[in-house]
Amino acid sequence: MHFKNKVVWITGASSGIGKELALQLAQQGAILILTGTNVETLTAIKSELKNARTHILNYNLLDIDGIPNLVDKAILLEGHLDYVIQSAGQSQRAMAEETDIIVYKKLMDLNFFAPVAITQSLLPYFKKQGHGNICVISSIAGLIGFPLRSGYAASKHAIKGYLETLQCELFKTNIHVSIVYPGRINTNISKNALAGDGQQFGNTDENSDAGMSVSVCCTKIISGLKKNQKAIYILKAERLLFWFWWFIPSLYYKIAHAKGVR
């Protein structure tokens, strides 16, 4: 089995996509390192994963300066690391002009600077080890803009640019970089999103409710990882939106405005 005894570090493991990846990878024999800020939830997940070797490495990824030290700790837990899957992230539900600059900074820190800092610290280690897999959960908002997500889309576009550049630079190495582009997945992403003033948005919007189940999403991510896919698209109806954006942009902007602007 591909993931049997592989050491997989998952950020954002306390909820949604990260949590479900942990559950599915545990069934496939992976050794897990789970990161999030909510220790109680991480502990509950660890007890759910009875038969899997699991470590908890709680951390607030907004503390970017401490990330090199965090990476060292992650490697030391099992003495080596095969995969990092960076799912920690936060969305936004506010019109651009109503979004405080602090919110933009927070979204960039969590969705861009934190995964960059983790990746930068891991690269020398993976190079020395001779192999390694880096996966970051971006979003369809990393491909096209959508109302109420100006800062979120900017951060996800930014991480795409960084990782695609790495994919070119690492082409001749045994270090694989996968970028995941989910559309709407049924998780707490909208509840946990930031409002314009930095408060938690607190509502599940219809986009999340109509989303793909998180278990189907994660099965597709794992299947893409097994093939070292550089881009893993997890899209349903959003595929059509993307098609409109590419071929009939005026139609895309009309639909996005009608669907997204409140």
Ligand SMILES: NC(=O)c1ccc[n+]([C@@H]2O[C@H](COP(=O)([O-])OP(=O)(O)OC[C@H]3O[C@@H](n4cnc5c(N)ncnc54)[C@H](OP(=O)(O)O)[C@@H]3O)[C@@H](O)[C@H]2O)c1
């Ligand atoms: N659901 C979707 O529709 C969707 C679509 C496209 C892309 N995505 C992306 O998928 C990833 C996972 O989202 P999700 O849907 O699973 O959302 P979620 O259920 O809200 O989970 C978010 C995770 O991020 C962690 N996190 C948030 N702030 C953190 C911080 N400061 N430090 C450390 N961990 C932090 C949370 O852990 P704690 O609560 O323990 O801090 C939680 O485990 C995100 O990157 C998101 O942008 C989701």
